[in-house]
Amino acid sequence: MQFGLAGKTALICASTxxxxxxxxxxxxxxxxxVVVTGRSAERAKEVAGELPGAVGVxxxxxxxxxxxxxxxxxxxxxxxxxxxVLNGPGPAPGPARxxxxxxxxxxxxxxxxxxxxxxxxxxxxxxxxxxxxxxxxSSTSVQAPLPNLSLSNLGRAALAGYLKTLAxxxxxxxxTVNSLLPGRIxxxxxxxxxxxxxQRTGRPLDEVxxxxxxxxxxxxxxxxxxxxxxxxxxxxxxxxxxTGTALRCxxxxxxTL
Numbered sequence: 001m002q003f004g005l006a007g008k009t010a011l012i013c014a015s016t017x018x019x020x021x022x023x024x025x026x027x028x029x030x031x032x033x034v035v036v037t038g039r040s041a042e043r044a045k046e047v048a049g050e051l052p053g054a055v056g057v058x059x060x061x062x063x064x065x066x067x068x069x070x071x072x073x074x075x076x077x078x079x080x081x082x083x084x085v086l087n088g089p090g091p092a093p094g095p096a097r098x099x100x101x102x103x104x105x106x107x108x109x110x111x112x113x114x115x116x117x118x119x120x121x122x123x124x125x126x127x128x129x130x131x132x133x134x135x136x137x138s139s140t141s142v143q144a145p146l147p148n149l150s151l152s153n154l155g156r157a158a159l160a161g162y163l164k165t166l167a168x169x170x171x172x173x174x175x176t177v178n179s180l181l182p183g184r185i186x187x188x189x190x191x192x193x194x195x196x197x198x199q200r201t202g203r204p205l206d207e208v209x210x211x212x213x214x215x216x217x218x219x220x221x222x223x224x225x226x227x228x229x230x231x232x233x234x235x236x237x238x239x240x241x242x243t244g245t246a247l248r249c250x251x252x253x254x255x256t257l
Contacts, residue, residue, distance in 0.1 A: 002030075003232060005030040005032050005232075006030065009032065009033045009034075010027050010035065010082065010085065011035045011070070011074045011085065012034055012036060012037065012085040013061065014037065014087040015034075017038075017187070018185075018189055019087065019187060021036075021047060021224070023087075024036050026225070026231060027083065027231075027232055028053060028054050031053070032053070033053045034053065034054040035055055035078055036056045037057050037074075041058025041059075043058075044058050055077045055078065061088060067113075067115075067121070071118060071121040080129075081132075082126065082132060082133065083132070083133045083134075084122045084135070085231065086115045086118065086134070086136040086137065087136075087137040088114075090110065090149070090151070090152035090155065090156065091103065091110050091111070091152055093149050093152070094149075094150060095148055095150060099150050099154075104154065107154050107158075110155060111152070111155030111158070112158050112162070115136070115159055119166065122134075126174075127170060127173045127175060129174075132176070134166075134175065135178055135180060136178070136179040137179075138181050139152070139181055140182070140250055142156050142181065143181065143254060143256055144254050144256060167244035176240065178239075178244070180227070180230060180234060180249060181246055181248045182227055183216065183249065183250025184212060184221045184250070184253065190221060194212065215253060216250070216252065220251065222250070222251055227249050230247065
């Protein structure tokens with residue numbers, strides 16, 4: 001299937017590794033001019049060099065003015081954006097009873113504020129052209145909050161609520177707004193989580209991985225390219241009637257409708 005994206009432009013946040021990188025690769029293969037981003041400009045340029053029509057930009061989104069600087073650099077590189085993919089790490093883990101004001105502020109500063117700035121900065125051009133795609137790489141926690149991740153649950157749910165509201169407001173202007181919720185995908189981050197669990201519990205790594213896979217009906221971790229393909233479809237011309245949706249890419253792991 002041709003997704004009708006050749007010549008479009010896209011900014012993919014946190015795309016030097018993992019799910020962001022897989023999404024950047026899938027879009028670049030569809031002919032999208034992709035802006036790869038990460039804290040390290042050198043790494044962003046290295047990853048961009050592996051993709052057709054891509055450029056790399058270094059930026060710390062959480063830093064003061066980071067989102068604004070990224071928008072400026074992206075426009076200088078590829079012009080107005082047709083596709084915006086929101087992505088990035090969450091705050092430190094911890095139980096809800098340990099949450100404090102500083103932690104809540106950190107969650108919003110990490111998972112909501114820069115994303116809202118990026119959306120606000122890219123949306124007018126999308127509306128003017130009558131075509132745009134905003135996609136959030138989020139977490140299944142927005143549908144089934146995860147234990148010991150209270151601040152991440154809080155911030156991601158807040159962003160999801162904002163994007164769902166926005167989706168209805170701009171649907172008639174040809175702009176779709178969706179979220180893609182990964183389950184356990186075989187990324188370096190998933191490996192780190194399993195290694196940490198093995199160290200914490202004293203169990204062998206392969207045993208920890210097997211126990212994790214046993215909770216997934218598909219019986220395995222997803223491949224990054226599978227996630228990237230789902231992201232590319234949600235950005236496609238064919239997905240023009242899909243908006244305000246949170247799509248799980250989790251192998252059936254979350255036991256909700």
